[in-house]
Structure formats: structure tokens, C-alpha cells
Amino acid sequence: MARQIGVRDPRTGRTDETLRCADAAEVAAAADRARAAQPGWLALGTAGRVAALRALRDAIAERDTAMTAALVRDTGRLQVSRLEIDSVLASLDRWCERAPGLLGTAGPDPAPTSMPGIGLRQAPLPYPLVGAISPWNFPLLLAMIDVVPALLAGSAVLLKPSEITPRFAAVLRACVAEVPALDGVLTVVDGDGATGAAVVDTVDLICFTGSVRTGRAVGAAAAARFIPAFLELGGKDPAIVCADADLDRAAQAVLYGGTVNTGHSCMSIERVYAAEPVFEEFVDLLVARARKVGPAYPEVTDGELGPIISAAQVEIIRDHLADAVARGASVRCGGEIRVLGGGAYLEPTVLTGVDHSMKVMREETFGPVLPVMAFADADEAVRLANDSEYGLSAAVFAATTEAALAVGERLEAGGISVNDASLTGFVQDGEKNAFKSSGLGGSRMGPASIRRFQRQRSFLIRSPEDRAPWWFG
Numbered sequence: 390m391a392r393q394i395g396v397r398d399p400r401t402g403r404t405d406e407t408l409r410c411a412d413a414a415e416v417a418a419a420a421d422r423a424r425a426a427q428p429g430w431l432a433l434g435t436a437g438r439v440a441a442l443r444a445l446r447d448a449i450a451e452r453d454t455a456m457t458a459a460l461v462r463d464t465g466r467l468q469v470s471r472l473e474i475d476s477v478l479a480s481l482d483r484w485c486e487r488a489p490g491l492l493g494t495a496g497p498d499p500a501p502t503s504m505p506g507i508g509l510r511q512a513p514l515p516y517p518l519v520g521a522i523s524p525w526n527f528p529l530l531l532a533m534i535d536v537v538p539a540l541l542a543g544s545a546v547l548l549k550p551s552e553i554t555p556r557f558a559a560v561l562r563a564c565v566a567e568v569p570a571l572d573g574v575l576t577v578v579d580g581d582g583a584t585g586a587a588v589v590d591t592v593d594l595i596c597f598t599g600s601v602r603t604g605r606a607v608g609a610a611a612a613a614r615f616i617p618a619f620l621e622l623g624g625k626d627p628a629i630v631c632a633d634a635d636l637d638r639a640a641q642a643v644l645y646g647g648t649v650n651t652g653h654s655c656m657s658i659e660r661v662y663a664a665e666p667v668f669e670e671f672v673d674l675l676v677a678r679a680r681k682v683g684p685a686y687p688e689v690t691d692g693e694l695g696p697i698i699s700a701a702q703v704e705i706i707r708d709h710l711a712d713a714v715a716r717g718a719s720v721r722c723g724g725e726i727r728v729l730g731g732g733a734y735l736e737p738t739v740l741t742g743v744d745h746s747m748k749v750m751r752e753e754t755f756g757p758v759l760p761v762m763a764f765a766d767a768d769e770a771v772r773l774a775n776d777s778e779y780g781l782s783a784a785v786f787a788a789t790t791e792a793a794l795a796v797g798e799r800l801e802a803g804g805i806s807v808n809d810a811s812l813t814g815f816v817q818d819g820e821k822n823a824f825k826s827s828g829l830g831g832s833r834m835g836p837a838s839i840r841r842f843q844r845q846r847s848f849l850i851r852s853p854e855d856r857a858p859w860w861f862g
């Protein structure tokens with residue numbers, strides 16, 4: 390009897406669906422099918438795979454209404470669900486356009502080498518079977534972010550979405566079923582952590598997006614099997630607001646970057662450092678703007694912030710707020726998790742009087758909470774921003790691009806927004822690595838992303854007329 394788990398609706402708080410979790414035998418069967426289908430998928434060539442993914446794009450676009458409805462049930466929010474779908478469609482367009490250039494070879498074949506008489510053919514070969522394991526905060530977007538380049542590179546994929554937001558998977562499966570070339574090549578397996586662990590145990594390369602804690606387990610399991618693991622984990626992104634920055638602009642960008650999607654975003658602004666001379670003015674501007682952002686309740690079309698998606702996250706956010714207040718923080722707005730219609734909502738919360746002894750400054754809160762701390766000079770701002778286990782991304786606001794870059798250059802993070810916040814969520818052109826505990830492995834953005842799925846091969850070709858000077862005799 391397959392294991393079943395309950396699925397909660399974040400708007401009502403009720404567990405009103407069940408999810409059947411694939412066991413290790415089912416995952417292994419899906420892997421066998423994928424391995425059997427992958428050579429045919431690779432043989433289609435880049436143009437054939439692009440055509441199939443364009444068909445998948447169209448199928449998702451045609452099922453926009455069903456996909457939106459499923460994402461709303463999963464996450465309780467509407468605007469961001471629409472944004473997710475648009476972003477996935479744009480990403481499919483972008484990858485389909487760029488893949489032929491990135492996967493093709495340029496120049497003579499074989500190419501000359503440093504050794505006279507020896508030519509070189511570089512002929513990469515994709516990993517046959519890639520696993521993708523995704524979290525609940527952007528269910529569709531983060532499910533597809535590694536799947537699309539992996540498929541274009543010629544790999545087959547097993548995708549294991551989060552058990553907290555699994556409803557969109559049925560719609561995605563229906564879209565995949567409309568593209569015959571993807572039969573067996575892209576398989577969505579439902580389930581929880583045990584299903585995820587079975588995926589790690591069966592694939593040739595694993596892309597994992599989720600918490601540091603699970604990422605460590607996935608990294609260890611992958612290391613034991615000698616398969617590459619690309620880990621995209623948590624963050625505690627700092628924003629630095631310099632004294633000469635446009636404060637209103639900084640307040641607007643920090644508020645959006647710290648609270649959009651209810652703060653459930655790895656590259657969410659989770660700590661703000663404002664220069665002492667402008668600290669109070671900046672906080673006043675931030676609070677004034679924060680008070681205008683409200684819950685998406687009673688209608689899903691209301692307000693800006695949906696409910697806290699995961700029940701476990703409600704307790705983490707509550708704990709961080711209580712810890713901060715107990716240690717002397719002041720709540721300047723928000724601060725109270727309200728249960729409305731069964732869902733848990735938190736309005737944008739600005740805290741002052743914070744320091745690095747507090748959980749809200751050290752651990753990932755993953756909610757719409759903006760603790761603001763003053764700094765005396767750039768050295769202190771950089772020291773505080775870098776005083777973190779995490780190093781995903783950061784933001785710097787200053788009067789000029791050069792001044793902001795001068796501070797940004799000193800930050801230990803892979804993606805740094807200048808005079809805006811959380812831009813890596815919108816612009817995926819640049820290559821970046823997750824620093825420190827925020828992740829492991831090559832860039833999932835920019836051209837390098839697709840090459841993660843290729844094993845490089847070199848054919849070293851001696852011309853028939855030539856003999857090696859080192860051969861005996």
C-alpha cells in the first residue's frame with residue numbers, strides 16, 4: 390500500500406487533499422523508463438529538443454487557467470502565481486533561443502592543438518538522467534528552473550516537487566503528455582523527502598533547491614554515489630543603504646525585495662543596514678510604505694501578500710519575532726501573525742533595535758520581516774553584511790553606481806543588486822555561484838547553467854600521415 394500524506398490549503402488551513410508518495414520501486418521504474426527514452430531524446434539533436442520544448446511552452450500557455458488555479462490552491466496567492474507562469478514561459482523562450490548557440494561547436498573540427506599533428510574534437514555528452522528536487526515557495530518556477538536546460542542539453546529528467554505544494558504537478562503532467570517526444574523523458578514523481586532521497590539514489594546528477602539542512606543530506610548522499618550535486622539553498626540577504634542613497638527609492642525596493650511572495654524567497658532581503666545619519670528617515674519611509682501593503686484577504690485578488698504557505702514556516706517566523714522582541718527589538722509596523730479564514734497572514738514587519746544575537750539577523754526567517762540596523766561607516770556595513778553563514782545575494786544602495794559597486798565588491802555573495810533588490814529573481818543572464826552555506830556547484834544562471842548537464846569529452850586525433858616522436862623504435 391503506497392504511503393499517503395495530507396496536503397494543506399494555506400488559505401483555509403485545512404488539510405483537504407492527499408498525496409500518494411512514490412516509493413523507491415516506483416522511482417526506479419520511472420528511472421528505467423527515462424534511461425530507455427534518453428538516447429532517442431539525445432538523437433533528436435538540439436533543434437528537435439528545442440521544438441519539443443516549444444511545444445511544452447505552448448501547452449503550458451494553453452493551460453494557463455488550470456495552472457493558475459492549481460498554484461493558487463498550492464500557495465494561496467494569485468499575483469505571484471501569474472508571475473511564476475509568465476516567468477517559466479519566458480525562460481522556455483529564452484533557453485530555446487539560446488540553446489543552439491550554447492550547445493553547438495564553433496570553429497574548425499578537428500581544431501588544431503598545441504601539439505603539431507594532433508587535432509581536437511570536443512564532443513560533450515549529457516548525463517543520461519538528471520534529478521530535480523524543488524521547494525514550495527515558487528512551486529512551478531523552481532521545478533522548471535533546472536529541468537529546462539537539462540532537457541535541452543539532452544538529459545532525461547525525474548522531477549520531484551515539494552509535497553507542501555504538489556497540486557500544480559498534475560497540470561504540468563498533462564502539459565508534458567501533449568508532447569510525445571517528452572514521453573518518459575520528463576517524469577514528475579510525487580512524494581515527500583523519502584521519495585526525494587530515492588531520486589538522489591537513482592539519477593546521474595542531482596539539482597536540489599531547498600533548505601541548507603536537506604541540502605547537506607542530499608550533498609552527502611550524492612557524494613557517496615560520486616554523482617555531481619548542484620545545491621541551491623537558503624539565504625539571509627543583506628541590503629546596505631548608504632547615507633547618500635535615494636532613500637525613498639531604497640525603501641521601495643527593499644520593501645518589495647523583502648516581502649514579495651510573503652518573503653518566501655531565497656533571495657529575499659532579510660537584513661537591512663542603513664547609515665546612521667539617515668537611519669530614522671529611512672525607517673520612516675520604509676514603515677510608511679510597508680503600512681500600505683496588506684493581506685490578500687478576504688479575496689485572493691485583495692492586497693499584496695498571500696498567506697504564509699507552509700504551516701511549519703508560521704512557527705519559525707513567530708519564533709524569530711518573539712526572540713527579537715524578547716531581546717529588545719522594537720516592532721515599527723506589522724509584527725502580528727493573524728489567522729484569517731484559517732490562513733496565517735503577516736503584514737510587512739519592520740523591526741529596529743536589532744543586533745546579531747537575534748535569530749532574525751542570523752537564521753533564515755523566510756517571511757515578510759525587515760529588521761533594520763544602523764552602521765557607522767562602509768567598513769562596518771561590510772562587516773555586518775558578511776557576518777552570516779549564508780552568501781546567496783545582496784543589495785547596495787548609494788548615490789552613484791560606482792559608489793554602490795565599491796561596497797558591493799566587498800560582499801561575500803554571488804548575486805549583488807545595485808540600487809535595486811533581489812534582481813537575480815528577474816534577470817537570469819548573469820552567471821553566479823551561491824557562496825558559503827547557500828549552495829554548491831556551478832551557476833544555474835547564464836550560459837554555464839546548461840553546461841552543468843554535459844560531461845566533456847575530448848577526441849585527440851592524430852592525422853594518419855603523422856607518427857609520434859615518442860613511440861618506441
Ligand code: NAD
Nearest residue numbers: 523524525550551581582585586599600603621622623655
Ligand atoms: P526543504 O529542504 O524542506 O525541501 C525541499 C525539497 O527537498 C522538497 O521537495 C522535499 O520533499 C525534499 N526533501 C526532503 N528531504 C529530502 C531528502 N532527504 N532527500 C531528498 N529530498 C528531500 O526546503 P523547503 O522548505 O521546501 O524550501 C525552502 C528552502 O528552500 C529555503 O531555505 C529557501 O531559501 C530555499 N530556496 C533556495 C533557492 C535557491 O535558489 N537558492 C530557491 C528557493 C528556495
